[in-house]
Each structure stands twice: as structure tokens, then as C-alpha cells.
Amino acid sequence: xxxxxxxxxxxxxxxxxxxxxxxxxxxxxxxxxxxxxxxxxxxxxxxxxxxxxxxxxxxxxxxxxxxxxxxxxxxxxxxxxxxxxxxxxxxxxxxxxxxxxxxxxxxxxxxxxxxxxxxxxxxxxxxxxxxxxxxxxxxxxxxxxxxxxxxxxxxxxxxxxxxxxxxxxxxxxxxxxxxxxxxxxxxxxxxxxxxxxxxxxxxxxxxxxxxxxxxxxxxxxxxxxxxxxxxxxxxxxxxxxxxxxxxxxxxxxxxxxxxxxxxxxxxxxxxxx
Amino acid sequence: xxxxxxxxxxxxxxxxxxxxxxxxxxxxxxxxxxxxxxxxxxxxxxxxxxxxxxxxxxxxxxxxxxxxxxxxxxxxxxxxxxxxxxxxxxxxxxxxxxxxxxxxxxxxxxxxxxxxxxxxxxxxxxxxxxxxxxxxxxxxxxxxxxxxxxxxxxxxxxxxxxxxxxxxxxxxxxxxxxxxxxxxxxxxxxxxxxxxxxxxxxxxxxxxxxxxxxxxxxxxxxxxxxxxxxxxxxxxxxxxxxxxxxxxxxxxxxxxxxxxxxxxxxxxxxxxxxxxxxxxxxxxxxxxxx
Numbered sequence: 001x002x003x004x005x006x007x008x009x010x011x012x013x014x015x016x017x018x019x020x021x022x023x024x025x026x027x028x029x030x031x032x033x034x035x036x037x038x039x040x041x042x043x044x045x046x047x048x049x050x051x052x053x054x055x056x057x058x059x060x061x062x063x064x065x066x067x068x069x070x071x072x073x074x075x076x077x078x079x080x081x082x083x084x085x086x087x088x089x090x091x092x093x094x095x096x097x098x099x100x101x102x103x104x105x106x107x108x109x110x111x112x113x114x115x116x117x118x119x120x121x122x123x124x125x126x127x128x129x130x131x132x133x134x135x136x137x138x139x140x141x142x143x144x145x146x147x148x149x150x151x152x153x154x155x156x157x158x159x160x161x162x163x164x165x166x167x168x169x170x171x172x173x174x175x176x177x178x179x180x181x182x183x184x185x186x187x188x189x190x191x192x193x194x195x196x197x198x199x200x201x202x203x204x205x206x207x208x209x210x211x212x213x214x215x216x217x218x219x220x221x222x223x224x225x226x227x228x229x230x231x232x233x234x235x236x237x238x239x240x241x242x243x244x245x246x247x248x249x250x251x252x253x254x255x256x257x258x259x260x261x262x263x264x265x266x267x268x269x270x271x272x273x
Numbered sequence: 274x275x276x277x278x279x280x281x282x283x284x285x286x287x288x289x290x291x292x293x294x295x296x297x298x299x300x301x302x303x304x305x306x307x308x309x310x311x312x313x314x315x316x317x318x319x320x321x322x323x324x325x326x327x328x329x330x331x332x333x334x335x336x337x338x339x340x341x342x343x344x345x346x347x348x349x350x351x352x353x354x355x356x357x358x359x360x361x362x363x364x365x366x367x368x369x370x371x372x373x374x375x376x377x378x379x380x381x382x383x384x385x386x387x388x389x390x391x392x393x394x395x396x397x398x399x400x401x402x403x404x405x406x407x408x409x410x411x412x413x414x415x416x417x418x419x420x421x422x423x424x425x426x427x428x429x430x431x432x433x434x435x436x437x438x439x440x441x442x443x444x445x446x447x448x449x450x451x452x453x454x455x456x457x458x459x460x461x462x463x464x465x466x467x468x469x470x471x472x473x474x475x476x477x478x479x480x481x482x483x484x485x486x487x488x489x490x491x492x493x494x495x496x497x498x499x500x501x502x503x504x505x506x507x508x509x510x511x512x513x514x515x516x517x518x519x520x521x522x523x524x525x526x527x528x529x530x531x532x533x534x535x536x537x538x539x540x541x542x543x544x545x546x547x548x549x550x551x552x553x554x555x556x557x558x559x560x561x562x563x
Contacts, residue, residue, distance in 0.1 A: 003369075006369055007369040007371075010364060010367045010369040010370050011369070011370060011371055013364055014364050014365070014370055014376045017360075017361055017364065017376075017380060018376055018379040018380060020437070021379055021380050021382060021383055021437070021441070022379055022382065024383075024391065024394045024395065024398060024437070025382065025383075025386070025391075025394075027394065027398070027405065028391075028394045031397075039397070039403065040403050041403060042402060042403060042408075043408055044403050044404065044405050044408050085284075086284050086285040086288060087285060089281040089282070089284070089285070090281060090282045090284070090285035090286070092281065093278050093281035093282045094282065097277070097278035097281060098275070098278065099275040099278035099279060099282075100275060102278075105282075105286075109289070112289070112293065112294065114494075114547065114550075115293075115297055115543060116494070116497075116498055116539075116542070116543055116546065117293075118498060118519060118522065118539055118542070119297050119300050119539045119540065119542075119543050120292075120293050120296035120297045120300060121296075121526075121539070122296075122300055122303060122526055122532050122535055122536050122539065123295075123296035123297075123299035123300050123303055123536075124292060124296040125527075125532075126299075126313075126532070127292070127295075127296060142288075142292065143288075143292040143293070145285075145288045145292075146284070146285035146286075146288035146289050147289075148289065151285060175277070176277035176278070176280075176281070177277070177280070180281070201385055204387065205385075205386075205387045205388060207387075207388060207389050207500070207501040207504075208500050208501065208519075208523070211504075212523075212527055222387075222390075223387050223388075223389035223390060224389070226389060226390060226393065227389045227393075227501075227504065227505050230393055230396075230505065231508075237397055240393050240397075241393070241394070241397070243390070243393070244387075244390040244391065244393050244394055247387050247389075247390040248386045248387050248390045248391065251385055251386065251387060252382065252385060252386060255382070255385040256378070259378060259381070262385075263381075263445055266442070266445055266446070267445070267446065267449050
């Protein structure tokens with residue numbers, strides 16, 4: 001095979017795979033602008049004959065989508081901000097501060113990564129019920145305040161901070177928290193962005209736990225709400241696609257803007273020491 | 274200094290201890306009780322039942338059905354997903370590829386989407402009469418497939434969806450692995466007259482081995498947790514062909530409120546996942562010594 005033919009083949013193959021990856025998303029967008037019922041035809045229409053915003057209007061005016069998106073935004077935003085504080089301080093301490101049992105504790109934490117979250121879900125539900133957090137934002141936010149993965153990610157990154165820098169600050173008489181806030185946090189900025197986008201995407205996209213703990217409609221997040229809407233509106237293709245668009249577009253946009261940080265974190269998180 | 278250090282880790286450890294370690298231990302205890310709707314109303318109704326939940330679950334035909342479905346999903350879905358990831362990573366890694374950044378973004382996009390939302394898209398793409406997938410197949414001369422209504426096709430449909438949704442994740446990890454292979458190895462092989470396939474077989478695959486193992490473990494552990502896809506696309510139907518172990522746990526726990534029994538199911542799933550990933554590590558260790 002000539003080098004030119006090989007180049008064409010490789011790029012054509014990539015184009016086909018990219019088209020397969022994006023086609024369902026493009027189709028979702030297109031159908032969301034179709035008239036109700038238009039997509040249920042053979043052959044399936046690829047573009048709306050007369051584009052309309054009717055589905056979006058219906059979604060926000062009657063199906064309460066605004067409320068669900070607001071719930072999602074509040075929950076994902078709160079988890080992102082609060083868990084940053086917990087994971088950054090703990091991850092830094094595991095990397096740079098000396099205390100008894102540090103290595104053993106960290107190994108135990110890593111071991112906990114092997115246990116699937118679902119094992120804890122049933123007692124967690126009972127705990128949340130006891131704490132009166134079922135059907136409240138707190139029921140989703142509180143258990144997500146710290147994560148082993150987040151601590152691990154910060155620790156991996158914080159190990160590169162030179163000890164001399166911290167020692168110099170200590171000699172100047174600065175307290176540990178002051179050193180953390182003034183010197184360490186600015187150095188950790190790249191991992192802060194990475195961890196923030198990871199937490200936000202994970203909590204926005206989460207399904208099973210919000211489904212369990214937010215059974216009341218008014219507290220539901222967007223993914224849980226469109227799943228239950230789709231059970232009522234099995235035939236309403238166009239409406240459901242509009243619901244999928246408003247759920248997916250925020251995270252997709254966030255990824256496009258910050259993808260460098262996201263992919264960096266993905267690789268950092270999957271590399272063992 | 275030790276005290277200051279503890280003030281950094283204590284908040285996070287308290288959260289993980291209270292909302293993960295403690296409930297995990299409690300799940301084990303719960304799985305030996307008959308915790309149900311009556312106990313939910315009044316804990317005085319709670320009784321210790323020993324291994325009865327485990328015996329009941331192991332005697333339930335639906336558990337075995339769910340187990341077979343889950344093993345089908347993992348057994349077929351994981352190799353397909355990793356194969357797709359490796360293929361895409363090789364294409365992206367090719368020196369002939371143009372616009373690698375743009376292609377990588379496009380191929381990764383499905384990973385960041387919301388699974389419950391994109392499962393809805395695929396529910397319509399798989400529609401027997403109006404779905405684009407059957408429309409495309411018709412052009413290739415295939416009769417329409419009742420993807421989500423025929424128990425033989427429902428799991429393949431969910432697997433195809435999962436491959437589409439997830440292949441980009443492993444692709445990025447494998448791509449980094451490919452970029453880490455020293456170019457001299459290929460150079461030496463070319464001088465020795467090795468073909469493309471021989472280079473792939475004897476340089477690329479062995480060098481990727483640790484990365485492939487990592488990717489396999491992450492993917493297997495993730496795929497054993499199949500839940501949102503059948504919940505949104507099929508509700509476990511048709512003929513319970515897409516009931517996964519986790520879906521079964523959810524229904525037992527939060528539809529029928531047999532929380533003791535659901536805890537037993539959760540533990541069985543955990544033990545199974547653990548055993549499979551351990552076996553993989555063991556096989557890998559043996560393969561390395563051989």
C-alpha cells in the first residue's frame with residue numbers, strides 16, 4: 001500500500017468512527033426541534049421539516065424541567081465546591097505532612113476503592129432516613145463530601161511540591177493551615193480545576209443514588225426526572241429528545257471548554273504510583 | 274505537627290468513615306436480618322435470620338437469570354469495549370492521522386454525556402419501525418430487528434449502547450500507553466524486516482500489557498454495576514432478559530423493601546466482582562512467569 005493510500009485509509013476510518021460517536025447526539029438535537037410525532041415515520045426524518053421550539057416550551061412550561069435542572073445545578077455545584085475543600089486538604093496531608101499511620105491509612109483508603117458504592121447504599125438510605133435527609137438536597141450532597149478518588153488524585157499531584165518550600169515557610173513561623181492556603185493551594189491550581197470538573201460531571205451524571213434518595217418529584221435531578229418522564233411519555237420522541245438535550249448540553253459544554261484538564265485527571269487517576 | 278496534620282485529614286476521613294465504611298459494614302449485618310417494610314416502621318420487628326437471605330437469593334430463579342444476564346453483559350461487553358478502544362487508540366496514534374485533537378474530542382464526547390439521557394436516544398434509535406439503526410440495516414439488506422422487544426436482541430442492544438458510551442474512556446488511557454512505547458523498538462523491528470502485524474503482535478501488545486490489565490479491571494468492575502441502561506431502556510424486560518444483578522437488588526430493596534435480602538444481593542455482587550478481578554490478576558501473574 002502506498003503511503004498516500006494508507007493515510008487516506010487511516011483518516012477515513014477515523015472520520016467514520018467520529019461520525020458514529022457523534023451521530024446519536026446530532027440526531028437527538030435534530031429531533032428535539034421536530035413537531036410532535038414527526039420522528040415516528042418511515043423513513044426516519046433526519047432534519048425537522050419546520051423547526052420548532054414547541055418541545056422545549058412544553059418541557060419547561062408543563063413538565064417542570066427548569067426545576068429539575070436547577071436541582072441538578074445546585075447539587076452538583078455544592079458537591080463540587082465542598083468536596084474540593086475536603087479532598088484538597090486530605091490529599092495534600094497524605095502527600096506532604098507527616099503523621100503516624102499515614103501510609104497504612106492511605107493503603108486502607110485505596111483498598112476501599114475496590115468496594116462498589118452500591119454495597120453501602122441500603123444502610124446509607126436508612127441513615128439518610130434517620131437523619132431526615134431523604135428527599136432533600138442534603139441526601140445527595142452529604143455522602144459525596146469526600147471521595148477516595150479525589151484524595152488519591154490530589155495526593156499524586158501534591159507529591160511534586162518541593163519540601164524545601166514548605167520547610168522555609170515553617171522556619172518563618174507560618175502555621176500549617178497558613179502554609180496550605182498561601183503557598184500550597186496556588187501550586188495545586190491545575191489539579192483544583194481537574195478535580196472540580198471531575199466532581200461536577202460525576203455528580204451531574206449520577207443516576208442510581210439520586211433515584212433512590214430523591215423519590216419526591218420536586219427534588220429530583222434532571223437525569224432522574226427525564227427517566228421518569230420517559231415512562232409517562234413513551235411515544236413522545238421529540239419531547240424526550242429535548243429533555244435529553246437540556247440534560248446533556250451543560251456537561252458536554254463544560255467538557256469542551258475544560259477537556260485538557262479533564263483528560264489530564266483521567267490519566268493521573270489511572271496511573272498507579 | 275502530627276496534630277495539625279490530623280486536622281487536614283480528619284474531615285475527609287470522617288465523611289468516608291460515616292457514609293461509606295460504616296454503611297458497608299452495616300450492609301453485612303443487615304444481610305443477616307429480615308429487615309423489611311415492618312422493620313422500617315418499627316425496628317422492634319427486626320430479627321436475625323442467619324444465612325436465610327443468602328439461601329433465599331441463591332434459590333430464586335430470578336437471581337440466576339440476573340446473574341447470567343450480567344455475565345453475558347460483562348463477558349461480551351468488556352472485550353468489545355476494549356477492542357473498540359484499542360482500535361480507536363491505534364488509529365489516533367497513527368503518524369498518518371490528521372487533526373488528532375479534534376478526532377480525540379469527538380470520540381471521547383459520549384463518555385461525558387449523562388447515561389440516563391443518552392439511553393433515551395438509543396431507545397429511539399433501536400425502535401423497530403422508526404429507528405435509524407433498523408433503517409440503516411435495511412439498506413444493507415437485513416430484515417428489521419425487534420431490538421428491545423425480543424429477548425435475544427435486548428442484551429446485544431444494551432451492549433452496543435454501552436460500547437458507544439464507554440469506549441472513549443479506555444481509548445484515552447490506551448493512547449497514553451501507546452505513546453509511552455519507545456520508538457526504537459519499532460525501528461529495530463523494521464530493520465529486522467518485521468511486518469506491521471508482527472510489530473503489533475510482538476511489540477505493541479506486550480508493551481501495552483500492564484495498561485490493558487488496568488483497563489480490563491476498571492471496565493469489568495464498572496460493567497458488573499449495570500443498572501441505568503436497563504432501567505431506562507427496557508425496565509429489565511422483555512422476559513426479564515435485561516434484569517442485571519444490581520437491577521434485581523434495586524427492585525428487591527426499593528420496590529419491595531426487602532432491605533435485608535437486597536443487602537445479601539449487594540454482597541454477592543461484590544464478592545463476584547472481586548473474585549473475577551482477582552482471577553484476572555492471577556492469570557496475568559501466571560502469564561508473566563510463563
